[in-house]
Amino acid sequence: MTNPIEYFMSVDITMSDKLLEVLYFVIGLVTLYVAFRNLQDKENKKRYGSFIFWFLLGLMFVIGPWIPPLYTGILMVLMVLSPILKQVGVGSEPAPSNEETEKNYKKIGMKIFIPALSIGVCALAFALVTPISPLVGMGVGVLVAFIMLLAYSKDNTPSIIMHDCRRMMDIVGPLSMLPTLLAALGSVFTAAGVGDVLSGLVANVIPEGNIVIGMIVYCVGMALFTMIMGNAFAAITVMTVGIGAPFVLAYGADPVIVGSLALTCGYCGTLCTPMAANFNMVPVAVLEMKDNNGVIKNQILIAVIMLVIQTVMMIILS
Structure with a gap:
């Protein structure tokens, strides 16, 4: 459907899908806010490239479902030109000082983790209790966290929270789009x-009929292909079609056990690749680590051990 009114009035579209579109629309508005803040930031030497990137990204969230796919593809190509040309920079949004951080910690303490926890709790509640997507639950959780932060301190005004939102998005930058692009790559x-x-x-x-070797190749392949794609959910579709179904499931293995453990094997690959930007590269940017691969280096040994354990579990349990 290319008409939003028709979409939201349709009885054939679930409430979950409609709420998801509302959530994407809100995300788009926030992204557009970041775009215009960068455009106004004269201290950002790459403000025009930053504006183009965030503006086109926000525009696709807002109008993406209502325009032809070809136009979305064109906008996508134009959007990635700024990162390719290294024209997306961090703005000059001031970070809290050490004194301010220490003062707020003494005032709020460990309660600061409650808003973050509420996001996961709401997502889980929506997944278990309602037929609505847990992604919508995450959106509700963010709203709950927003209200909590307002209640914690009168200094937490909506404008302050939005400024911090812009600062965080600037730090993460184009890496924020990598998980979405990699997930789409799996479908392609x-x-x-x-x-x-x-x-x-x-x-x-x-060897024909050797299910044990089939499982080993499936598990190791899931880890390696996830390292290439950066996303286990994208990798499992391809690997199951190519290896899991013909060489494991076709010989009577339990699909529930095999599918679950194959995904966790993929997660082992997630720990070892910079392509998994949200896990391994975003923390580097947020924590301002000197070693770009510092997170990965601390996870490789654990990933290898867990890959072996998951493979043995698949052989024994299925």
């Missing part, structure tokens, strides 16, 4: 038949 790979190509290649390696 599946549609392009990459799974079938993998199946043909692996058929020359795995």
Whole structure:
């Protein structure tokens, strides 16, 4: 549907999908706010490139569902030109001073974690209790956290919170889009038949009927392909079509156990790749770490150990 009124009035569209579109619209407005704040920031030497990136991203969140896919693709290409040309920079939004941080900690203490926890609790509650998407629950959780922060201190005005939102988005920058793009890449790979190509290649390696070797290749392949794609959810579709279904599930393995453990094997790959930006690169930016691979280096050993454990569990339990 290209008409938002028709979309929201339709009885064929679930309430969950409608609320998701509302959530995306709000995200788009916040992103547009970041765009115009950067445009007005004369201390940001890359303010025009930053504006173009955030503006086009916010525009796609706001009008993306209501324009032809071709136009969305054009906007996407234009959007990524700024990061490619290194024209997205961090603005001059002031960070809290050490004295201010210490003062607020003494006043609020460990209660500062309650708003963050509320986001996860709301998402879980929506997933378990309602038919509405947990993504909507996360949005509600953010609103609850927003209200809590206002209640914590009269200094936490909406403008202060929005300024901090802009500061955080500037720090993360274009990396914020990588998980979404990688998830879409999984669908593209599946549609392009990459799974079938993998199946043909692996058929020359795995002895026919040897489910144990099939499981080992499936688990290790999930970790490696996740490292390439940066997203286990994107990798599992391709790997299951190419390896899991013909070489594991076809011989009677329990699909529930196999699917669950294959995904956790993919998570082991997530710990080892800069492509998993939200896990491994965003913390580097937020914490201003000197080593860009510092997070990954501290996770590799654990990832390898857990990959072995998950593989053994799949062989034993399924």
